[in-house]
Amino acid sequence: MDILVAGGHGQVALRLLKLLADQGHTARGLIRTPSQAADLQAVGAVPVIGDLENDASLSPYVKGADAVVFAAGAGAGSGPERKRTVDLGGAVKLADAAVDQGVRRYVMVSSIGAHDPSSGAGSMGPYLAAKGEADAYVTSRADLDWTIVRPGHLTDEPGTGLVTVSREMGGRGPVPRDDVAAVLAACLTTPATIGQTFELFAGTTPIDEALRF
Ligand SMILES: NC(=O)c1ccc[n+]([C@@H]2O[C@H](COP(=O)([O-])OP(=O)(O)OC[C@H]3O[C@@H](n4cnc5c(N)ncnc54)[C@H](OP(=O)(O)O)[C@@H]3O)[C@@H](O)[C@H]2O)c1
Numbered sequence: 001m002d003i004l005v006a007g008g009h010g011q012v013a014l015r016l017l018k019l020l021a022d023q024g025h026t027a028r029g030l031i032r033t034p035s036q037a038a039d040l041q042a043v044g045a046v047p048v049i050g051d052l053e054n055d056a057s058l059s060p061y062v063k064g065a066d067a068v069v070f071a072a073g074a075g076a077g078s079g080p081e082r083k084r085t086v087d088l089g090g091a092v093k094l095a096d097a098a099v100d101q102g103v104r105r106y107v108m109v110s111s112i113g114a115h116d117p118s119s120g121a122g123s124m125g126p127y128l129a130a131k132g133e134a135d136a137y138v139t140s141r142a143d144l145d146w147t148i149v150r151p152g153h154l155t156d157e158p159g160t161g162l163v164t165v166s167r168e169m170g171g172r173g174p175v176p177r178d179d180v181a182a183v184l185a186a187c188l189t190t191p192a193t194i195g196q197t198f199e200l201f202a203g204t205t206p207i208d209e210a211l212r213f
Pocket of ligand 1: 012053151153
């Protein structure tokens with residue numbers, strides 16, 4: 001498969017691109033900073049230069065893909081405005097470009113709490129609102145085969161391949177970025193995940209088994 005990962009230099013995205021490249025896929029990462037290209041090439045990925053906020057359309061980058069993954073984020077240090085332009089606006093632009101290019105498969109890295117933004121204190125409120133609206137936009141598109149993955153608190157602990165997946169919203173807990181990347185990669189080749197929204201935590205169930213909906 002040819003897979004375009006938006007936010008290609010992100011910590012989850014780089015792990016995902018490496019897994020996909022190792023599996024023999026064409027793993028393309030959308031980055032806005034050309035100097036990050038070498039880091040993508042080092043994991044076997046193909047850098048694609050483009051900006052989620054400043055490019056009017058992402059169609060030229062999505063062209064030729066079999067699937068897209070949204071793994072970008074404005075980051076903890078950003079204000080509410082960039083939550084709108086990246087976490088919401090970037091995800092919406094990616095969905096529009098996918099539809100425009102006839103790419104049905106869309107895997108979204110969302111967040112726990114996106115179902116209830118009012119639960120987020122301080123800057124988490126606008127972040128979760130942006131995530132929730134982005135999820136709603138993607139899931140409203142009948143022309144997309146979507147999966148919404150809502151991880152708990154991301155850690156840099158080594159992955160275990162063991163997770164907890166829950167379709168009941170409102171859970172809490174950590175999850176290694178390694179395992180988030182492994183779940184995203186598995187979603188791309190597991191049709192049963194199409195049309196599913198689930199929370200993801202460190203756990204005790206092998207990933208393949210956890211994704212048997
Ligand atoms: N942290 C948590 O505990 C947590 C929990 C649940 C879900 N999440 C979500 O998980 C996802 C991945 O997290 P992560 O830790 O891997 O994130 P990360 O390392 O902060 O990566 C985010 C990436 O988005 C890119 N980006 C920002 N603005 C962009 C733009 N205009 N155009 C293109 N790329 C842009 C950044 O690139 P630059 O280097 O150019 O800025 C960066 O590489 C995010 O969506 C995050 O919201 C996080």
